[in-house]
Amino acid sequence: MNKENSTNWGVTLLIALGSVLILIPLYMTISIALKNPEEMANSVFSLPIGLHFENFANAIEATNFFGALKNSTIITVVAVGIILLTNSLVSYAIARNMDKFKFYKGLYFYFISALFIPFQIIILPVVKLTTTLQMNNIPGLIILYIVYGLAFNIFVYVGYIRSIPIELEEAATVDGASTYGTFWRVIFPLLAPINATIAILSCLSIWNDFLLPLIILGKPESYTLPLVQYVFQGQFSTDFNLAFASYLLALAPMVIVYLFVQKWIINGITQGAVK
Amino acid sequence: MTKRQAAFYSMTIPALLLFFLLHTYPAIQGIFYSFTNWDGFSEGYRFVGFNNYASLFKDNNVLNSYLFTFKYALVVTILINVLSLLIALGLNSNIKYRNLFRGIYFLPNILGVLIIGYIFNYFFSNVLTQLGDKLGSDVLSVNILGSEKWAWIGVVIVSVWQGIAFNTILYLAGLQTIPKDLYEASNIDGAGKWTTFWKITFPMLAGFFTINMVLALKNGLFVFDQIIALTGGGPGRSTQSIALLIYQGGFQGGEFAYQSANAVIYFIVIIAVSIAQLKFLQRKEM
Amino acid sequence: MRKITSVILVSIILLLALNACGNNTNNNAAGDSGKKVKLEFFQNKVEAKASFDKLVKKFNDANPNIVVTQVNPPDAETVLKTRVSKKDIPDIIGMGATDTFSQLSKAGLFIDFSGDPLTTNLQPVYTETLKKLTGSEQLNGIPYSANASGIIYNKQMFTELGLTIPTTWDELIAVAQKVKDAGKIPFYLTNKDSWTLLVPFNSLSSNIVGINFYDQRKEGTIKFDSPKFREVAEKQLKLLDFGHKDMAGKNYNDGNTAFAKGESAMYLQGVWAIPEILKANPEMQLGVFPFPATNEPANNKVVSGVDTLLTISKNTGHLEEAKKFIAFLQQAENIQAYIDEQKAFSAVKGVNQSDATVQDLKAAFDSGNIVDFSDHYIPSAMKADSIIQSFYQKKNLDAYVKEFDNEWDKVASRK
Numbered sequence: 001m002n003k004e005n006s007t008n009w010g011v012t013l014l015i016a017l018g019s020v021l022i023l024i025p026l027y028m029t030i031s032i033a034l035k036n037p038e039e040m041a042n043s044v045f046s047l048p049i050g051l052h053f054e055n056f057a058n059a060i061e062a063t064n065f066f067g068a069l070k071n072s073t074i075i076t077v078v079a080v081g082i083i084l085l086t087n088s089l090v091s092y093a094i095a096r097n098m099d100k101f102k103f104y105k106g107l108y109f110y111f112i113s114a115l116f117i118p119f120q121i122i123i124l125p126v127v128k129l130t131t132t133l134q135m136n137n138i139p140g141l142i143i144l145y146i147v148y149g150l151a152f153n154i155f156v157y158v159g160y161i162r163s164i165p166i167e168l169e170e171a172a173t174v175d176g177a178s179t180y181g182t183f184w185r186v187i188f189p190l191l192a193p194i195n196a197t198i199a200i201l202s203c204l205s206i207w208n209d210f211l212l213p214l215i216i217l218g219k220p221e222s223y224t225l226p227l228v229q230y231v232f233q234g235q236f237s238t239d240f241n242l243a244f245a246s247y248l249l250a251l252a253p254m255v256i257v258y259l260f261v262q263k264w265i266i267n268g269i270t271q272g273a274v275k
Numbered sequence: 276m277t278k279r280q281a282a283f284y285s286m287t288i289p290a291l292l293l294f295f296l297l298h299t300y301p302a303i304q305g306i307f308y309s310f311t312n313w314d315g316f317s318e319g320y321r322f323v324g325f326n327n328y329a330s331l332f333k334d335n336n337v338l339n340s341y342l343f344t345f346k347y348a349l350v351v352t353i354l355i356n357v358l359s360l361l362i363a364l365g366l367n368s369n370i371k372y373r374n375l376f377r378g379i380y381f382l383p384n385i386l387g388v389l390i391i392g393y394i395f396n397y398f399f400s401n402v403l404t405q406l407g408d409k410l411g412s413d414v415l416s417v418n419i420l421g422s423e424k425w426a427w428i429g430v431v432i433v434s435v436w437q438g439i440a441f442n443t444i445l446y447l448a449g450l451q452t453i454p455k456d457l458y459e460a461s462n463i464d465g466a467g468k469w470t471t472f473w474k475i476t477f478p479m480l481a482g483f484f485t486i487n488m489v490l491a492l493k494n495g496l497f498v499f500d501q502i503i504a505l506t507g508g509g510p511g512r513s514t515q516s517i518a519l520l521i522y523q524g525g526f527q528g529g530e531f532a533y534q535s536a537n538a539v540i541y542f543i544v545i546i547a548v549s550i551a552q553l554k555f556l557q558r559k560e561m
Numbered sequence: 562m563r564k565i566t567s568v569i570l571v572s573i574i575l576l577l578a579l580n581a582c583g584n585n586t587n588n589n590a591a592g593d594s595g596k597k598v599k600l601e602f603f604q605n606k607v608e609a610k611a612s613f614d615k616l617v618k619k620f621n622d623a624n625p626n627i628v629v630t631q632v633n634p635p636d637a638e639t640v641l642k643t644r645v646s647k648k649d650i651p652d653i654i655g656m657g658a659t660d661t662f663s664q665l666s667k668a669g670l671f672i673d674f675s676g677d678p679l680t681t682n683l684q685p686v687y688t689e690t691l692k693k694l695t696g697s698e699q700l701n702g703i704p705y706s707a708n709a710s711g712i713i714y715n716k717q718m719f720t721e722l723g724l725t726i727p728t729t730w731d732e733l734i735a736v737a738q739k740v741k742d743a744g745k746i747p748f749y750l751t752n753k754d755s756w757t758l759l760v761p762f763n764s765l766s767s768n769i770v771g772i773n774f775y776d777q778r779k780e781g782t783i784k785f786d787s788p789k790f791r792e793v794a795e796k797q798l799k800l801l802d803f804g805h806k807d808m809a810g811k812n813y814n815d816g817n818t819a820f821a822k823g824e825s826a827m828y829l830q831g832v833w834a835i836p837e838i839l840k841a842n843p844e845m846q847l848g849v850f851p852f853p854a855t856n857e858p859a860n861n862k863v864v865s866g867v868d869t870l871l872t873i874s875k876n877t878g879h880l881e882e883a884k885k886f887i888a889f890l891q892q893a894e895n896i897q898a899y900i901d902e903q904k905a906f907s908a909v910k911g912v913n914q915s916d917a918t919v920q921d922l923k924a925a926f927d928s929g930n931i932v933d934f935s936d937h938y939i940p941s942a943m944k945a946d947s948i949i950q951s952f953y954q955k956k957n958l959d960a961y962v963k964e965f966d967n968e969w970d971k972v973a974s975r976k
Binding site: 022092210240247270 | 279283290294296297304305365366368376382384388390398493497499503521522534535538545546
């Protein structure tokens with residue numbers, strides 16, 4: 001707030017203290033994951049001197065970590081990719097027609113209203129339906145994410161597309177481009193910032209989702225990372241260090257990705273918000 | 276033009292059909308079952324009219340879950356918004372290592388709710404209690420999640436810890452949209468920091484405030500994962516949220532139709548709350 | 562850019578195609594995968610996964626034309642109910658004799674084993690238990706292993722403090738008092754996990770009011786608000802006097818760990834906790850004695866229920882192979898291996914549990930002095946465990962028995 005560009009040390013200190021509160025639980029997680037039960041018995045707070053990496057080896061084996069990592073990655077990457085390509089297309093059709101045709105306006109509100117439907121009301125019918133359609137597996141789960149993403153994503157995309165001047169498209173249409181051609185050539189490139197936003201939000205919510213995989217996925221070999229942690233609770237009841245090594249492994253992939261593209265992620269969300 | 280219209284239809288109709296099949300149709304089925312006595316797995320069921328709805332209003336466990344959920348959602352919404360606005364203001368001022376701090380504050384948002392819940396569960400029961408023993412504090416040395424009176428505070432702490440991140444980023448984005456010269460003008464007028472905040476910053480952030488309030492409240496009303504990982508709805512039923520009650524009663528308790536009726540009421544309540552909230556906040560914005 | 566459109570179309574088609582092929586694995590169509598018969602064995606005990614894995618492997622090796630796959634999901638009962646609702650019922654199911662089993666039986670999902678050769682060598686008490694639970698003439702499951710719950714005790718501490726195993730309620734309280742006076746913890750209580758509160762509740766309820774009480778409650782000839790049930794409630798509260806600090810904040814895992822470390826003299830749990838305790842401290846000298854719920858030693862029965870029963874879905878296309886698998890599990894050496902690892906008791910005659918830790922229960926098993934778990938007769942929608950958990954905090958006895966009555970009636974009225 002100051003005109004002169006002097007560092008505000010008071011605020012820096014407060015912000016630093018606040019960030020310690022965020023980091024403490026994460027530090028504890030790492031520290032507990034690296035201890036063995038004897039070291040734990042002495043004190044929770046001691047430094048993990050022993051560096052017991054065997055906890056990780058055991059956790060990887062016990063939870064079939066790499067299998068779950070592969071499932072989570074496939075589900076997230078494929079679902080997010082298709083979400084970006086399809087949901088933006090649907091939103092484009094709605095955004096460009098909702099002022100002219102009641103049908104599209106109705107469509108817009110139909111999708112948005114689904115945001116208010118508690119998931120619990122559809123859970124059991126969905127489980128029945130997915131089995132009938134033979135969708136109780138990873139591809140089925142991906143399809144559900146793509147379709148359920150429509151509600152929120154249309155809301156975001158339509159707002160953004162409506163702010164793009166229509167003249168740009170008209171120029172392309174005059175050149176004889178088809179409607180699809182116009183979208184892919186003119187509009188889709190312009191959506192880059194909002195695509196980033198949607199990609200990040202979808203990626204986070206799908207990666208960390210627990211309820212849908214729990215009820216849809218039947219076979220243990222198709223379990224995702226959060227689901228595996230849930231199973232893990234019962235199996236290693238007295239070995240907290242092993243449990244924490246497993247939590248850390250489950251959190252690690254996302255944290256590593258975040259460290260590399262942190263700026264891009266935060267900017268992506270910021271841009272989406274300002275729009 | 277008709278060719279163009281055909282293209283637009285081809286973009287939307289498949290999405291509409293899929294969405295109807297996988298979302299609306301199950302929702303209608305859920306409403307349909309709420310008028311039956313189906314337990315969720317038997318072959319047959321009977322129609323019972325509005326019986327389930329009548330039973331809902333006689334069931335104090337339902338009332339209890341609504342009271343808990345609203346209490347929790349309100350407290351979390353207020354705490355998250357106050358704290359994230361303060362943090363955003365801090366991050367927006369002239370501080371050292373701004374990007375590093377921004378990165379740290381956003382970190383909780385990328386972590387899975389369930390796993391964070393497990394970590395905090397251990398934290399409350401073993402780490403804080405040991406700390407309390409060391410400090411000789413009676414309050415701290417007892418696991419907060421084990422108390423019927425205070426367990427909900429534990430759930431609030433975890434939700435706030437994790438929820439602040441996203442709203443901070445949104446407020447930060449809002450702060451960056453405020454033109455610098457407004458502040459300069461305010462400085463020239465000799466206005467204090469407090470006045471500047473209420474006269475300039477807050478009104479300019481009104482739109483973001485609305486979004487943040489609506490998002491936080493909606494998340495609060497749908498709370499589920501944290502509670503599964505922290506308390507399972509206990510002690511007693513003191514932290515049983517509406518979503519959890521529907522899940523536990525409908526799936527484990529074999530009362531699917533009854534809890535479907537609960538979900539229908541829940542849906543109506545959510546819609547009413549959202550409309551009321553938007554009306555109220557948008558009037559403020561004007 | 563038409564490319565992108567076609568990429569999407571192709572990927573959606575691919576997904577659907579994947580769906581179509583990916584599903585042959587859980588159909589029982591033996592036709593398209595050679596001659597192998599595929600059977601799904603779904604069981605709900607996390608603790609038993611490894612033991613069953615070994616037996617399944619042994620069976621598959623011995624029967625090259627059958628492939629049994631074990632499925633052991635988290636929250637198995639809930640998963641099973643949802644799968645039943647979508648008509649996707651596993652061929653062979655292993656589960657406890659719980660309210661869920663009785664609900665699914667009544668829905669007519671399982672075959673009737675009455676008179677089947679698989680039942681010839683079973684302890685009659687357990688088949689009776691199943692019939693009583695489902696309230697039908699049919700036998701919809703084959704009891705496999707039985708558990709027992711009582712009081713796990715630290716033998717070393719008992720010796721040090723000169724304590725003997727109590728056989729009456731008063732003696733139990735006296736023992737607890739001695740431990741307390743010696744500055745040690747009598748019972749390690751894990752009240753944060755509500756299900757663990759059912760362990761002492763079952764011992765008290767099954768012995769004091771008996772299982773028939775719940776049938777009478779169903780008929781409406783008796784109420785929870787009665788002297789007998791109040792005695793159960795009073796004794797539940799009494800146990801809390803011999804707990805420790807922050808017992809409301811400790812869970813099952815904490816309890817297993819703390820007891821293994823020798824923090825308490827006794828631990829109110831079932832035999833299923835023993836492998837977990839020994840995992841934390843393999844050297845531990847522990848035993849289990851029957852919970853003395855009353856002051857008449859002869860009336861104090863061990864609470865024991867069917868821990869795992871095996872049953873077959875009516876819809877399986879491979880009845881013969883499924884029965885073959887159950888017969889294999891019943892073979893003496895196999896069930897012996899299973900109960901040794903699980904510290905459980907056999908439902909098959911002539912197979913004995915000789916583990917030192919559970920010898921104190923043997924007399925009751927030999928004389929048939931056992932009684933079923935009360936909570937298997939309480940509708941799960943009531944969440945009896947939550948009611949008890951709340952009672953442990955409020956300690957209001959009147960409100961507690963009334964709550965039991967109210968919740969029971971409410972659930973019954975919604976049927």
